[in-house]
Amino acid sequence: MTTDGAPPSNGQPALSDAHFAQFDRDGYVIIEPFLADDHRLRLISEVDAWAAGGIEDAYAPRDDRRSAHERVQLALHEHGLLVSHPPLMAIVETLLGRGFAYHHLHTTRFDAGSNGVQWHHDYMQFPQSNRSHGMVHCFFYLSGLNGTIGDLLLRPGSHRLVVDSAAIGSFGTEDLPGSIAIDRLAPGSLVVVHSALWHARRKKPGGEGRPRYFVDASYCQAGIRWPSDYGDWRSKLRVAQDRGLDRDGRFSHLFDEAHFFDVAEARQRLARENVGSWLERVAPPPVGPV
Numbered sequence: 001m002t003t004d005g006a007p008p009s010n011g012q013p014a015l016s017d018a019h020f021a022q023f024d025r026d027g028y029v030i031i032e033p034f035l036a037d038d039h040r041l042r043l044i045s046e047v048d049a050w051a052a053g054g055i056e057d058a059y060a061p062r063d064d065r066r067s068a069h070e071r072v073q074l075a076l077h078e079h080g081l082l083v084s085h086p087p088l089m090a091i092v093e094t095l096l097g098r099g100f101a102y103h104h105l106h107t108t109r110f111d112a113g114s115n116g117v118q119w120h121h122d123y124m125q126f127p128q129s130n131r132s133h134g135m136v137h138c139f140f141y142l143s144g145l146n147g148t149i150g151d152l153l154l155r156p157g158s159h160r161l162v163v164d165s166a167a168i169g170s171f172g173t174e175d176l177p178g179s180i181a182i183d184r185l186a187p188g189s190l191v192v193v194h195s196a197l198w199h200a201r202r203k204k205p206g207g208e209g210r211p212r213y214f215v216d217a218s219y220c221q222a223g224i225r226w227p228s229d230y231g232d233w234r235s236k237l238r239v240a241q242d243r244g245l246d247r248d249g250r251f252s253h254l255f256d257e258a259h260f261f262d263v264a265e266a267r268q269r270l271a272r273e274n275v276g277s278w279l280e281r282v283a284p285p286p287v288g289p290v
């Protein structure tokens, strides 16, 4: 696969019927491999350059440095192009339909000894109340998985459960009933998960001198307004547009601000007003005789 809109490197259609059925049932699908060697190696060299800039974990507590770093990720040549990579767009459109939004892109290099991440999901909704519209996270394992550094844990089917992500963090990285651990993936593999799917990264020994290269890109179904990315999300969308990542307008829907409302401002309002039952607010009982 190339970054100039050429057909998928593996020569396969965007998603088979079996893939689609698995995503619907289990909340994830694995495409192994997805990125051609030359493509993944170019991305890896960008991750190395980015990691050398000082920040090692995109999931570290947010501060000004991280915010600036996120903009840099999108501005990286190959990372930016990955956001609207045509074969990826074909897969996401199969899952979310036309007109979907780009939410964010994170890139990380996990060196030997990196900590795991507890069970969580990444479905952007406050408070968690339904799964009416789809959101996906596309996990790119540029150097694959080989049983060292960290395994990917998934709980198939959990994307259908409406639960606050923080509620499952107390499970740490333990096995859950029905959960699976993925510890082998070919370099360049893609795992697309419904963002509400419970997942975790379990720390594993080994991997010295063989870092784990990881990129995730996230997209939201059109039709509702979504909580924006954190930080200066408007400027990140502008960076994407200025860089021409919409590929001459073919994917202009990705970077339309109209998909979003400001998450930080809205969450502050929610924190002030989140008392009692929301049911009564959205469906108040009739007043007086009926």
Ligand SMILES: [Fe+2]
Binding pocket: 120, 121, 122, 199
């Ligand atoms: Fe996650």
